[in-house]
Amino acid sequence: xxxxxxxxxxxxxxxxxxxxxxxxxxxxxxxxxxxxxxxxxxxxxxxxxxxxxxxxxxxxxxxxxxxxxxxxxxxxxxxxxxxxxxxxxxxxxxxxxxxxxxxxxxxxxxxxxxxxxxxxxxxxxxxxxxxxxxxxxxxxxxxxxxxxxxxxxxxxxxxxx
Ligand code: SME
Numbered sequence: 001x002x003x004x005x006x007x008x009x010x011x012x013x014x015x016x017x018x019x020x021x022x023x024x025x026x027x028x029x030x031x032x033x034x035x036x037x038x039x040x041x042x043x044x045x046x047x048x049x050x051x052x053x054x055x056x057x058x059x060x061x062x063x064x065x066x067x068x069x070x071x072x073x074x075x076x077x078x079x080x081x082x083x084x085x086x087x088x089x090x091x092x093x094x095x096x097x098x099x100x101x102x103x104x105x106x107x108x109x110x111x112x113x114x115x116x117x118x119x120x121x122x123x124x125x126x127x128x129x130x131x132x133x134x135x136x137x138x139x140x141x142x143x144x145x146x147x148x149x150x151x152x153x154x155x156x157x158x159x160x161x
Contacts, residue, residue, distance in 0.1 A: 036066035049126035
């Protein structure tokens, strides 16, 4: 039988992923899958991680994701909703992507988007990106849940003292 989980149950599963994931990649895969499978309006869920190579422009590089293929595998910080969230270090919610000139289209079906930066040791190291086929799909509860997931990844990436 197909069932979906409550936010509290998703949070609990996020916690257990963070304690059991054997690697960062496994954690990112697990978080993307959990959110995509259990919150039906989250139609694309994925990570972009910040790549900073000497002498090159910083780049957001596509990591694990669930949903359709996206043409945006590398995004510079001055482009897209993704670039805006990473460069400001703030969550960006766009209720209607088609009226936001920053938006880089991934799927024609996408109507709204949330991008949450991931911090490790006080610095943006990546972000969680969620797209929905529904307009204004991301309310305060979604922001809280996505920020919780992003913090969990940030903590995983923070070296233990
Ligand atoms: N829409 C994003 C690009 C990433 S795709 O949605 C997966 C943006 O505007 O930055």
